[in-house]
Amino acid sequence: MLNKQPATSYQQLRQIAELLLILVILLIAGFAHGVAMFDNPFYLGDEGTYMSEAWAVVKEGRFDPYTYTYGHAPLGWVQIALWTLLVGGFHTFGTAIETGRAFMLIYQLGSTFLLYGIARKISNSTIVATITCLLFAFSPYAIYIHRRVLLDNSVTFWILLSILILLSNRLTLNRVWLSAVALGIGILSKENAIFLLPVLAYMVFYRTDPSHRWLATIGWVTIVSAMVSYYVMFAALNGELFPYGTPLGGSRPHVSMLDSLLWQAGREKDGGLFDTHSKFWHTVGIWWQAEPILIIGGSTAALLSILLIKKYRLVGLMGIATLSLWLFLMRGSLVLDFYIAPELPFMALNMALVLGVVATTCQELWQKHHGSWRLFWGVLFRGMQVTMLGLCCAGMLLEYTSPALGLQQDPSLLWKPARAVATQKAALQWIQTHIAQCNSMVIDPSMWTDLHEIAGSNGYQLSHSYWQVALDPAIQRGVFQNNWRNIDYIVATPGLLFDTNFYHLPLVTQALQNASPIVSFKSGATQIDIFQVHKGVLKPGLGCSTLDP
Amino acid sequence: MLQEKVGIVQAGVQLMNFRTHWYAIHNCIEYFFWFKSRLHFHAKVGMIPLGGNTVFFRRDLLERVGGWDEACLTEDADIGLRLSVLNEPIRVVYDVQHVTREETPPNVGSFIRQRTRWQQGFLQVLAKGTWLAMPRFSQKLLAFYTLSYPLLQAALTLLWIPALLTVLWMKLPVWVAMVSFLPLYSLFFQFIATVVGAYMFTREYGLRFPILLPLEMALSFLPYQWLIGISSVRVLYRTLLHVQNWEKTEHVGAHRISEREATPLTTPSYVALPKATTNTPSSALKALVEESTNALKAIAKESAAILKDSPMEDTLEMRILSSDIFLLDSINNADETPTLLRPAIHSATPRSTVPARPHINPETPIPPCIVEELNCPTVKLSDDIAARTHKLQDPVLANRESRAQQQGGKER
Numbered sequence: 001m002l003n004k005q006p007a008t009s010y011q012q013l014r015q016i017a018e019l020l021l022i023l024v025i026l027l028i029a030g031f032a033h034g035v036a037m038f039d040n041p042f043y044l045g046d047e048g049t050y051m052s053e054a055w056a057v058v059k060e061g062r063f064d065p066y067t068y069t070y071g072h073a074p075l076g077w078v079q080i081a082l083w084t085l086l087v088g089g090f091h092t093f094g095t096a097i098e099t100g101r102a103f104m105l106i107y108q109l110g111s112t113f114l115l116y117g118i119a120r121k122i123s124n125s126t127i128v129a130t131i132t133c134l135l136f137a138f139s140p141y142a143i144y145i146h147r148r149v150l151l152d153n154s155v156t157f158w159i160l161l162s163i164l165i166l167l168s169n170r171l172t173l174n175r176v177w178l179s180a181v182a183l184g185i186g187i188l189s190k191e192n193a194i195f196l197l198p199v200l201a202y203m204v205f206y207r208t209d210p211s212h213r214w215l216a217t218i219g220w221v222t223i224v225s226a227m228v229s230y231y232v233m234f235a236a237l238n239g240e241l242f243p244y245g246t247p248l249g250g251s252r253p254h255v256s257m258l259d260s261l262l263w264q265a266g267r268e269k270d271g272g273l274f275d276t277h278s279k280f281w282h283t284v285g286i287w288w289q290a291e292p293i294l295i296i297g298g299s300t301a302a303l304l305s306i307l308l309i310k311k312y313r314l315v316g317l318m319g320i321a322t323l324s325l326w327l328f329l330m331r332g333s334l335v336l337d338f339y340i341a342p343e344l345p346f347m348a349l350n351m352a353l354v355l356g357v358v359a360t361t362c363q364e365l366w367q368k369h370h371g372s373w374r375l376f377w378g379v380l381f382r383g384m385q386v387t388m389l390g391l392c393c394a395g396m397l398l399e400y401t402s403p404a405l406g407l408q409q410d411p412s413l414l415w416k417p418a419r420a421v422a423t424q425k426a427a428l429q430w431i432q433t434h435i436a437q438c439n440s441m442v443i444d445p446s447m448w449t450d451l452h453e454i455a456g457s458n459g460y461q462l463s464h465s466y467w468q469v470a471l472d473p474a475i476q477r478g479v480f481q482n483n484w485r486n487i488d489y490i491v492a493t494p495g496l497l498f499d500t501n502f503y504h505l506p507l508v509t510q511a512l513q514n515a516s517p518i519v520s521f522k523s524g525a526t527q528i529d530i531f532q533v534h535k536g537v538l539k540p541g542l543g544c545s546t547l548d549p
Numbered sequence: 550m551l552q553e554k555v556g557i558v559q560a561g562v563q564l565m566n567f568r569t570h571w572y573a574i575h576n577c578i579e580y581f582f583w584f585k586s587r588l589h590f591h592a593k594v595g596m597i598p599l600g601g602n603t604v605f606f607r608r609d610l611l612e613r614v615g616g617w618d619e620a621c622l623t624e625d626a627d628i629g630l631r632l633s634v635l636n637e638p639i640r641v642v643y644d645v646q647h648v649t650r651e652e653t654p655p656n657v658g659s660f661i662r663q664r665t666r667w668q669q670g671f672l673q674v675l676a677k678g679t680w681l682a683m684p685r686f687s688q689k690l691l692a693f694y695t696l697s698y699p700l701l702q703a704a705l706t707l708l709w710i711p712a713l714l715t716v717l718w719m720k721l722p723v724w725v726a727m728v729s730f731l732p733l734y735s736l737f738f739q740f741i742a743t744v745v746g747a748y749m750f751t752r753e754y755g756l757r758f759p760i761l762l763p764l765e766m767a768l769s770f771l772p773y774q775w776l777i778g779i780s781s782v783r784v785l786y787r788t789l790l791h792v793q794n795w796e797k798t799e800h801v802g803a804h805r806i807s808e809r810e811a812t813p814l815t816t817p818s819y820v821a822l823p824k825a826t827t828n829t830p831s832s833a834l835k836a837l838v839e840e841s842t843n844a845l846k847a848i849a850k851e852s853a854a855i856l857k858d859s860p861m862e863d864t865l866e867m868r869i870l871s872s873d874i875f876l877l878d879s880i881n882n883a884d885e886t887p888t889l890l891r892p893a894i895h896s897a898t899p900r901s902t903v904p905a906r907p908h909i910n911p912e913t914p915i916p917p918c919i920v921e922e923l924n925c926p927t928v929k930l931s932d933d934i935a936a937r938t939h940k941l942q943d944p945v946l947a948n949r950e951s952r953a954q955q956q957g958g959k960e961r
Binding site for chain 1: 723726727728734736737741742745746748749
C-alpha cells in the first residue's frame with residue numbers, strides 16, 4: 001500500500017504532464033496553421049467551388065448550385081455547410097473562403113490531436129508522438145495545403161479518426177462500427193480514402209479479440225460499403241447512375257455517376273508510375289522540392305516499416321497505409337498538388353515510428369548488455385533520441401529555405417499576408433461596389449459565394465463560374481443561350497485565362513475576344529483584369545443589359 | 550456466484566440442430582447472439598429478461614420478489630425484470646462447454662406458437678409496469694425497447710404490403726426514398742451478421758460450416774423474419790381477443806443428434822439415462838422415472854456433498870425447468886416434485902416459489918428419444934461433479950484451448 005500511493009501520484013503527474021504536452025503541441029500547431037491563414041496562400045478556384053457547393057446545401061437544399069455531376073461525393077462540403085450554420089453564415093470570418101479556412105483550422109487541430117494519439121498508441125512513446133506532430137504541423141508544404149478549403153483536409157481527419165478508434169485499448173464492437181462510420185464519412189468526403197480499405201480491414205481483424213474478429217471485420221467492411229452504396233443509391237434514385245443512351249440509362253439526356261467515374265479515372269490519362277513524363281512524376285518533382293523531409297524521408301520510412309511488419313505489426317501497417325495512398329496517386333491519371341494532403345500525416349508517422357523503433361532497439365540492447373557494451377548502447381539510445389529531435393529541427397529549417405514555396409528569401413513568408421490574396425480581395429470589392437447586381441458575369445469560382453451571398457439582396461444571380469458557362473448546358477444554353485453577347489463582364493483571373501486557353505473553353509473564349517479590360521488589379525505575378533464585353537449596342541456606364549434571345 | 554458474489558447467474562442456452570429445418574440456422578444464431586452477446590449488454594445495463602433455464606438464483610432474492618408469476622406467459626423474463634428492480638448484479642456466462650443445448654421447434658407451426666407465446670409474454674410484462682420501478686432511466690429505456698419490440702415487429706410486418714405498394718405506385722422525393730431505404734440497410738446488416746454468426750457458431754462448436762450455407766441463409770432469411778412477423782401479428786390478434794393460454798412447444802430431441810455428430814461430448818459431462826424397456830409411452834415413462842430416479846439420486850448425493858462445504862449451502866436455488874430434461878418437466882407437471890433434488894437443492898426453497906406448471910399438457914407425447922439409445926435424454930452435471938468424477942478431456946474445449954494458444958502467441 002505504501003508503495004502504491006507514490007506510484008499512483010507519479011502516474012497522475014505523468015498524465016497531467018502529457019496533457020499539457022498535448023495542449024502545447026496543439027497550440028503550436030494552431031499558431032503554425034492559423035497565423036495569416038486567411039491571407040496566405042492565395043484563393044484557389046477549388047476552394048470557391050467547395051464553398052459554393054456548401055452554399056447550395058444550406059440555401060437550396062442540394063449538393064451543387066449547378067448540375068451536380070457526381071465529380072466528388074458530397075459529404076465534404078456538407079460538413080462545411082454545417083460549419084457555416086454553426087458559426088452563423090458564410091461571412092462570419094470575412095469572405096466565404098475565409099470562413100471555410102477557419103473550419104480547416106479545426107480539422108488541422110483535430111488531425112494533429114488524432115495523430116498524436118495514433119503515434120502514442122503504436123509507439124507507446126511521447127517523444128515519437130511529439131516528433132510526429134511537429135513534423136506534421138510544421139511542414140511548410142502541409143501548412144500551405146492544410147489552410148486551403150479542400151476535401152483532402154476533411155478526409156485526412158476522418159481517416160485518422162477511424163484509425164485511432166481501431167487502436168483503442170479495448171476495441172469493442174461498438175468502437176469497430178464507429179471506426180467504420182468514420183472511414184465511411186471519409187470516403188464520402190473524398191473517394192481516395194477507399195484505397196485504405198484493405199489495410200484498415202486487416203487492422204480491424206488484427207486488433208479485435210479472436211472470439212469476434214470475423215464479425216468485427218466483416219461488419220466493419222459491410223458498414224463502410226453500405227455507406228458508400230448509399231451514395232450510389234442516391235444516383236440511382238435520381239435516375240443518374242447509368243449514362244443515357246444505355247439500356248439502363250434511358251434516352252433522356254442527363255449526367256451519370258458512372259460517366260463521371262469513368263471520366264475521373266481516365267482524366268488526362270497517362271502511364272502513371274511507369275511513365276516518367278506522367279503527371280504523377282511531374283507532381284512528385286514539385287513535392288519533393290517543396291517537402292523533401294516527408295516525401296523522401298516518409299516514403300523511405302514507409303518501406304522500412306513494411307520490413308519491420310513481423311515484429312512491429314502496427315508500424316508495418318502504417319507503412320502499408322502510406323503506400324496504399326501512393327497507389328491512388330500512381331494510378332496514371334490527373335494528379336494535383338494538394339492530392340498529397342492525406343499522405344502527409346502518414347509520412348510523418350512513418351518517419352517518427354521507424355526512428356522510434358531504432359531507438360527502442362538500442363534501448364533493448366542497452367538493457368541486455370553489461371559493461372562497456374551497455375555504455376555503448378546507452379549512449380547510442382540517448383544519441384538516437386537527440387538525433388531524432390535534431391533531424392526534425394534541421395529538416396524543418398531546410399524546408400523553410402526551400403525555393404519551391406518561395407521561402408528562400410523569407411522563411412516566415414507563410415505567416416505573412418500574400419499579395420495575391422490582397423489582389424483577389426480588391427477585385428472582389430471593386431465588383432461589389434462598381435458593378436450592378438443585375439449584370440451577367442463570367443467569374444472565377446473562388447469568388448462565387450461572395451457574389452451570390454450578399455446580405456439584403458439576391459446577389460449577382462447572373463454571375464457564373466467559367467467552367468459552367470463553357471461546359472454546363474444548363475448555363476451555357478439555359479442562361480446565356482450559347483451567345484457571348486449575353487455576357488456583360490468577365491473577371492479574368494490567372495486561372496480563368498489559363499483554363500480558357502488550355503481547354504479552349506467555348507463562349508468564354510468568344511466573349512474574351514470581344515471584350516476589353518476596364519480595370520486591372522496587380523501585385524507581383526498575380527493580375528486580375530475585369531473585362532467588359534463589347535456587345536455591339538453598349539449601354540452607357542455600368543448598367544444591366546437585356547439578354548439577347 | 551460464489552467468487553463474484555452475485556445473486557443471479559444466467560448461463561448460456563444454445564439451439565444446436567442448425568441443419569434440421571430451413572429456419573433452424575436462423576433460430577440457432579438468434580440464440581447464439583442472444584446469450585453470447587445481447588444478454589451481457591442487458592446485464593451491464595441492469596435490466597435483464599432472464600431465460601427459462603440454466604438460471605441460478607440466491608434463495609433470498611427469490612423470496613424478496615415473491616417467486617415466479619404463474620399467470621405470465623414469460624414468467625422467466627418477468628422475474629428477471631423484477632429482480633432488476635432490486636438493482637441486483639446479474640452475471641451472464643456463455644461457455645461453449647457448459648451451455649445448455651436445446652433444439653429448435655420441430656415445425657413452422659410450433660415455431661410460430663412459441664414465438665407468439667414469448668412475444669405475448671413480453672407484452673404482458675410490459676403491461677404489468679414493473680419496469681417503471683427500475684431506478685435508472687437507461688434500465689427503463691432498455692426495458693421499454695425490449696418489451697415493446699413485439700409491437701414494433703408487428704407494425705413492421707404489416708408495413709410490408711403498403712411498402713411494396715409504395716415502391717410500385719408512389720413517386721416520392723429522393724430524400725424520402727433514401728430514408729425509407731434505411732430499414733432495408735439494417736436488415737441487410739442483420740443478414741450479414743447472421744451469416745458471420747453462423748460461421749462463428751459452427752467454428753466454436755467444432756461443426757462443419759457448409760459452403761452453401763450462406764446461400765441457403767440468403768434464401769431463408771426473409772421468410773424467417775416473416776415467421777417472426779406473423780407471430781407478432783398473431784400476438785396482436787390474441788391480445789385483442791384476450792386469448793392467453795400457454796401453447797407448449799414440442800420437443801423431439803433433434804439437438805442431441807446434431808450435437809453428437811458434431812462434438813461427441815464425453816460421458817463425464819453427461820450421464821445417459823437408461824433405455825426404456827418397453828415401447829409403450831406410459832410404461833416407458835414409468836420405467837424411465839424409476840430408473841432415472843436412482844441415477845439422479847446418486848448425482849444429488851454428490852451435489853449435496855459439494856454444497857455442504859459451500860458457505861451458501863442453504864441459500865442456493867437451482868431451477869431446472871429445461872426442456873432439455875423433459876423428464877423433470879413431466880414430473881413437475883404431475884405435481885410430483887422430484888425427490889431426488891430435494892436433499893441437495895430443492896428442499897431449500899419453499900414450494901410456493903417454484904410453482905408447478907399447470908399449463909403443460911399432461912398428455913404430452915413421449916418423445917422418440919426414450920426408445921432410441923442415440924437420442925436418449927441426458928442430464929448435465931455441474932462442473933464440479935464432472936471434474937471430480939472424470940478427468941477425460943472434452944474435444945470442444947481442447948479444440949478451443951489449442952486455438953487460444955495459437956492466437957495467444959501472436960503479438961497484440
